[in-house]
Amino acid sequence: MIPVSYSYRSLMVRWKTTLMTATGFTLVIAALIVMLAFINGLAEVCAISGDPNNVIVLNEGCTDEILSSISRATASQIETNPLVVRRPDGTSLSSRELFGVRTVYDKKIRDYVLMPFRGVSPSAFEVHNTVHVVSGRTFRPSQSEVIVGMSIKNAQKVELGDVLEIARKKWKVAGFFAAGGAALESEVWGDLDEMAGQFKKEGSYNSIVVRAESPARAKDLARSIDSSAQISVGAQTELDYYAKQAESTNFLRSAVWVIAWFMGIGAIFGVMNTMFAAISQRIKDIAVLRLLGFMSWEILIAFLLEAIMVSLIGGGLGMLVGYSANGFTQRFTISGHEVQFRFLVDASLLALAAAFSLIMGIMGGLLPAMSAMRVRPLEAFR
Amino acid sequence: MSTPPLRSNEPIVLVDGCTKNYSRGSETVSVLKSVHLEIARGDFVGLIGPSGSGKTTLLNLIAGLDQPTTGRVVINGVEISSLTEAQLALWRTNAIGFVFQFFNLIPVLTAFENVELPLLLLNMSRRRRREQVLNILELVGLGHRLTHRPGQLSGGEQQRVGIARALVTDPALVVADEPTGDLDSRKSQEILDLLQELQVRLNKTILIVTHDLAVAARVRRLLRISDGQLIDDTENPESVTHPLFGSLNVSNAARVKRAEAARS
Numbered sequence: 001m002i003p004v005s006y007s008y009r010s011l012m013v014r015w016k017t018t019l020m021t022a023t024g025f026t027l028v029i030a031a032l033i034v035m036l037a038f039i040n041g042l043a044e045v046c047a048i049s050g051d052p053n054n055v056i057v058l059n060e061g062c063t064d065e066i067l068s069s070i071s072r073a074t075a076s077q078i079e080t081n082p083l084v085v086r087r088p089d090g091t092s093l094s095s096r097e098l099f100g101v102r103t104v105y106d107k108k109i110r111d112y113v114l115m116p117f118r119g120v121s122p123s124a125f126e127v128h129n130t131v132h133v134v135s136g137r138t139f140r141p142s143q144s145e146v147i148v149g150m151s152i153k154n155a156q157k158v159e160l161g162d163v164l165e166i167a168r169k170k171w172k173v174a175g176f177f178a179a180g181g182a183a184l185e186s187e188v189w190g191d192l193d194e195m196a197g198q199f200k201k202e203g204s205y206n207s208i209v210v211r212a213e214s215p216a217r218a219k220d221l222a223r224s225i226d227s228s229a230q231i232s233v234g235a236q237t238e239l240d241y242y243a244k245q246a247e248s249t250n251f252l253r254s255a256v257w258v259i260a261w262f263m264g265i266g267a268i269f270g271v272m273n274t275m276f277a278a279i280s281q282r283i284k285d286i287a288v289l290r291l292l293g294f295m296s297w298e299i300l301i302a303f304l305l306e307a308i309m310v311s312l313i314g315g316g317l318g319m320l321v322g323y324s325a326n327g328f329t330q331r332f333t334i335s336g337h338e339v340q341f342r343f344l345v346d347a348s349l350l351a352l353a354a355a356f357s358l359i360m361g362i363m364g365g366l367l368p369a370m371s372a373m374r375v376r377p378l379e380a381f382r
Numbered sequence: 383m384s385t386p387p388l389r390s391n392e393p394i395v396l397v398d399g400c401t402k403n404y405s406r407g408s409e410t411v412s413v414l415k416s417v418h419l420e421i422a423r424g425d426f427v428g429l430i431g432p433s434g435s436g437k438t439t440l441l442n443l444i445a446g447l448d449q450p451t452t453g454r455v456v457i458n459g460v461e462i463s464s465l466t467e468a469q470l471a472l473w474r475t476n477a478i479g480f481v482f483q484f485f486n487l488i489p490v491l492t493a494f495e496n497v498e499l500p501l502l503l504l505n506m507s508r509r510r511r512r513e514q515v516l517n518i519l520e521l522v523g524l525g526h527r528l529t530h531r532p533g534q535l536s537g538g539e540q541q542r543v544g545i546a547r548a549l550v551t552d553p554a555l556v557v558a559d560e561p562t563g564d565l566d567s568r569k570s571q572e573i574l575d576l577l578q579e580l581q582v583r584l585n586k587t588i589l590i591v592t593h594d595l596a597v598a599a600r601v602r603r604l605l606r607i608s609d610g611q612l613i614d615d616t617e618n619p620e621s622v623t624h625p626l627f628g629s630l631n632v633s634n635a636a637r638v639k640r641a642e643a644a645r646s
């Protein structure tokens with residue numbers, strides 16, 4: 001085989017062109033990684049948000065909490081399902097919740113932002129058992145108090161004792177809560193009855209979350225509620241619910257690939273162009289190699305390798321740039337929930353980027369390498 | 383492909399009734415017209431003739447770079463005119479060494495790596511390759527220039543690398559197309575000294591195409607080609623005729639060369 005050093009040194013001899021061509025790959029790969037890291041982060045939030053033991057019940061046909069409305073009577077009926085966990089006193093482990101989105105003044109950016117809020121009863125902390133107050137204390141009913149999720153606290157620099165104006169009412173921040181990075185951390189929680197009064201939603205809830213003994217029981221519970229003849233509601237496990245929310249990232253993923261390919265075509269033509277130029281200057285090299293006994297496919301490999309090296313140098317730099325976005329936090333609205341998530345660059349994303357870079361290198365290098373392969377040695381010496 | 387066992391009196395090169403035609407548009411150009419040639423093992427043969435007479439064409443047939451239109455080419459017992467392209471490539475690596483007028487070294491590779499190239503085609507350990515390359519570079523007097531690139535070597539040195547590359551696979555036959563064409567006369571003589579020395583020491587058969595009468599005067603057997611036909615075959619040429627100066631003494635050939643250079 002023609003030594004790899006031949007391809008490598010040929011690149012280094014024209015290092016300026018090599019670097020410029022490689023830059024095309026750097027841009028494509030960096031952009032691809034950042035965009036996919038964004039989507040990965042969103043998917044991650046959705047993945048960790050669902051509690052496998054919980055079943056969320058919404059109106060029949062509703063895919064989103066915000067449009068759902070369940071009456072008190074229906075709620076009571078749901079809670080009688082035998083698969084729902086009972087407390088020692090015989091009551092069901094169930095959380096009746098009110099959910100809405102209102103604008104709130106953000107003092108950091110000095111503008112109004114959308115803020116999801118949730119009215120809950122104390123049982124919410126039993127059903128969503130990852131939720132715990134990390135500083136301050138929980139809200140007291142009828143005192144116009146709320147607790148704020150950590151991701152809102154961090155994003156909007158909310159402090160204890162701050163007053164948030166939601167729906168023409170002032171709410172005092174009594175504490176902050178965490179929920180293991182789940183979407184709930186991007187919410188403001190207050191007392192269920194107090195909020196219902198304020199938002200004129202007394203007598204109905206947006207969702208009922210009931211807890212089962214195990215993930216398997218949760219599936220059964222969801223099926224049982226879903227198919228119940230008396231109540232027309234839709235029930236699904238929290239896992240399924242958030243997985244469906246994550247599906248909204250699918251179209252984003254397709255869009256990212258369309259963008260990546262368009263940018264990629266630019267990089268492909270870039271490497272194609274420099275390889276054609278390089279080959280036309282090295283016809284004599286090729287002829288000599290052929291005369292010495294190297295086969296045409298070995299010529300093809302040597303020049304293809306050169307293009308691939310450009311793509312891997314550029315792609316490698318792009319991976320470094322893209323990786324620097326890892327952990328960067330961002331807020332994003334998925335179906336009414338503004339959630340905070342971090343850009344996630346993992347090994348599989350890097351591998352994907354490397355493969356994409358390699359494919360672009362091969363696509364850009366193949367035509368020129370084939371032209372190198374077809375050089376007739378005797379004619380080259382004429 | 384190892385050298386088949388042959389009787390040593392069998393010619394290493396046999397060109398048997400070869401013709402070579404090129405078609406240019408509708409007309410056919412006959413470049414070689416029924417050439418018959420035998421070269422004995424270990425001989426040092428020169429080929430001279432006017433430009434366009436078919437020297438390179440004949441050399442290419444013998445070196446397995448091109449196929450004759452009709453006729454047979456048998457080198458070292460192998461009928462190369464019937465080999466496929468892949469077989470021919472492998473055969474060339476083993477059996478033929480090439481020396482070019484413009485050296486044709488790979489500019490990005492060092493002297494060592496240039497010489498090593500043909501060995502990469504053979505199944506050979508790294509250590510044996512290194513041994514063989516160092517050995518031949520020492521022989522051509524470039525043991526101290528291993529890591530130099532062609533651009534860092536003089537013309538004469540580059541041609542020594544070229545000769546080392548031609549000889550490193552230990553081929554039975556070395557062909558050289560105007561190997562001194564790009565060198566001044568002093569360097570030409572040095573290269574020729576080297577070729578002659580290697581030919582004797584390593585027992586090679588050398589076929590050299592040249593315009594240079596000083597070169598032609600030093601071969602053991604001189605062939606003359608004109609218009610695609612071998613027209614003269616002289617053993618131990620003591621004089622070389624030149625179209626401008628008529629018949630010359632071999633000892634004067636170098637002077638003619640200089641006069642020629644002055645004229646142009």
Ligand SMILES: Nc1ncnc2c1ncn2[C@@H]1O[C@H](COP(=O)(O)OP(=O)(O)OP(=O)(O)O)[C@@H](O)[C@H]1O
Pocket residue numbers: 404405406411413431432433434435436437438439440
């Ligand atoms: N591929 C080709 N197609 C057409 N004509 C060719 C081809 N190759 C060689 N010829 C012709 O064959 C003739 C002999 O060419 P060749 O290269 O053998 O000459 P030469 O004796 O080596 O000349 P020089 O001393 O100039 O190198 C020339 O007239 C050339 O134009």
Ligand SMILES: [Mg+2]
Pocket residue numbers: 437438439559
């Ligand atoms: Mg010629």
